[in-house]
Amino acid sequence: MGQIVDINGNPIERKVLDQQQTAQLGWLKSSYEEHPSLGLTPQKLYRILESAELGYLLPQSDLFTDMEEKDAHIFAEMSKRKRVLLTLDWDVQPPRNASATEKKLAQWVRECLQDMTFFEDMLLDSLDGIGHGFAALEITWERVEGMWLPQAITRRPQRWFMTPWDDRDDIRLRGIEVMGQPLWQFGWILHRHRAKSGYVSRSGLHRVLVWPYLFKNYGVRDIMEFLEIYGIPLRLGKYPAGASEDEKSTLLRAVTGIGHNAAGIIPQEMQIDFKEASSGSGHAPHLSLIDYMERSQSKVILGGTLTSQADGKSSTHALGNVHNEVRHDLMVSDARQLEATITRDLIYPIVALNKGVTDLRRLPRLVFETREPEDMKLYADSLPKLVAMGLPVPVDWAREKLSIPAAQDGDDVLVIPQPLQALPPEFRPAPAPETPPPAKQVRLTYRPVVQNAHGETIYPDQAQLDDTISGLPAAPLAAGMDKLLAPVIQAIRNGETPDSAIEALLTAQPDMDEGALAELLARAMFVADIWGRVNGGN
Incomplete structure (x- = not known):
């Protein structure tokens, strides 16, 4: 393996890939919590917080753990705060103006994270830093098909750590050294969560919750004593x-x-x-104290009270929506901080160990989808009208508002079938060729010229002649005759006899029946004779 450096440019130690740092501190795993919440008083609480500011985090960490275990309200609200991030979609995106290689690298990292079965557990454990101010997860590496990938990511209790007196933001393992052991690079995911500004020992949310927790315990103790004395x-x-x-x-x-x-x-x-039983002083003051402290806890954790419980008087749907907006702001802040941690402490080591990329600025980064899509119905109604009025609306802006990603090459996209008139001419299909309507089939009645008993030739009267001529299919008959009689006409023009002309017709149309040919010729001669007599008479 070549020389690999951390984000600060310092070379990493090869042993971090072979063993865990805590494997050398076995005595940490055999130490148990001290539960400082037992018999907690304001004086004892003050000493715990003060020792944490001096770098000794153990009592404070144990107290914070007890708070979530003993106070159901704190546990429920913190669970909402942390688990809401597990419902968000996430992606690994390349840097801005990414090259083809950087896009391919982002796709590879995305697949690596998707293959980690413990990825969501890692996110939840990292969010434990919201209350404590930090969360430390130790990485166990393994070699898989020639690549270094995390085999396991294990949460380590905050009580295992300390801060040196000369650097109150430097988190170290408690060891035999007075100043502690620095954490191995590429061996830890260290999520520093700033719920509030301050040193790491004071940036956790539980630093604010300890006082409502203490006073609420007083109220619970008093009401239990009241029930014990006056309840029976x-x-x-x-x-x-x-x-x-x-x-x-x-x-x-x-x-x-x-x-x-x-x-x-x-x-x-x-x-x-x-x-x-005597009523004593009543239980209302104690319950009021408990209710007030729980309201304070909800405000600290979620930024409001109406998203956690309703008092039946002041809770309204409109106020609840306002408080939900505050909670969304907290969710976005939590997501952004966690994105930076995962990118720095997980994605960077994976890329540096396997791909040799050490430029943090061109690194693929984890991104949570925290945008709230706008009302699509509202935009679908208003955007066409605004565009029709001449307002230029950028496509990227509309996509961002509606949380609709841009379609990539090869993606199937939704389409709405449109009438042909709405399509541009170049996209319209070629019109089908028009077929002429079928010719009206009229059966021609042949009326031959006859002679009477005196040998005189008898012709139909004028009305009969007009009906006969009007009933003849002139165009089809003429077209058919032109085709059929073409050999005959050509033979006559060549000086052939009538018999030779008929023979030429049969040769050109061998499939034609002689009777049909004779019928056709008789009709043609009849029409010609009648037409000549009519026009000659005029």
Whole structure:
């Protein structure tokens, strides 16, 4: 392997690929949480926070862990804050003005991350830094088909770390060294989450939640004491004068046990009275304190209260939408910070180890889809009108507003069938050739010229002649005759006899029936004769 450097240009150590750094600090895994939330007071809390500012993070980390375990409200709200990022789509994008090689590299990194079955668990563990101020995940590398890829990414408790007194933002492992051990490059995903400004020990969200957590515990303790004292009716036993000590003990045992067993026996001379429980000072102040602290916790974690619970009075749909917008801003901030961490501590090592790319500025980067698509119905109605009025609307702007990616080469895209009139002329299909309507088939009735008994030739009258001529299919007949009689006409022009002309016709049309040919010629001669007589008479 060639010389590989980290993002700061420092060469990495080869051992980071063979073993975990914490493997050399086995005693860390055998240390257990101290649970400083037990008996927490303002004075004790102050000392815990102060020691964290001096670099000793162990008590503060254990307290933050206890807070999420013991306070159901904090756990629920933090779970919303962290898990909302798991619902976002993500992608690996190349740098601006990327070359073909950089685009191909981004595609390769995307496939590497998609193949990691623990990728979502890694995201969730990294978001633990929202409360603590940082989250450290150790990478275990393996060689797969000639490439170095993460085999596992394991969360390490914040109590394993410290900050040196001379650099309060430098996170190190607690070791035998007073100043701790620096983290190995390419061995860790170190997510520093700035929920608030300040050093790493003070940038976590739980630093703000510790005080509502403490005061809420006071309210819970007080209401439990109230229920213990005033929640059970007073049982008063009465014994007669002169009762012995054994009789008194029997009565006391009966009074004590009757609250749990709801049954007991006593001598007839004794009696037990049940007194109505006193209301004391009431439970309302304690519940009000708990409710106020939970509201404060919701505001700290989600930026509002109406997205977490409704009080039945001030909660409205409109106010809830406003609070959801605040929560979306927090989600975007969390996503942007996590993007930078994954790009720096995971993508960069993978690319540097396998592809030799060490320029952080030209590195593929992880990007979450945090944009909220606009109302498509509104834009679909307004954009065509604005464009028709002459307003130039950039396509990239419209895509960004509607969260519609640009189609790549080879992508199937949606289309709306349009009528042919709406298409440009060059995209219209060629019109089908028009076929003439079929000629009207008229059956020609042949009326031969006949002679009467005196040998006189009889012709139809003028009306009959007009009907006969008008009923003849002149155009089809003429076209057919021109084709059929062409050999005959040519033979006559060549000086052939009529018999030779007929023979030429049969030779040219061998499939024609002689009877059909004779019929056709007779009709043609009849038409010619009638036409001549009519026009000659005029």
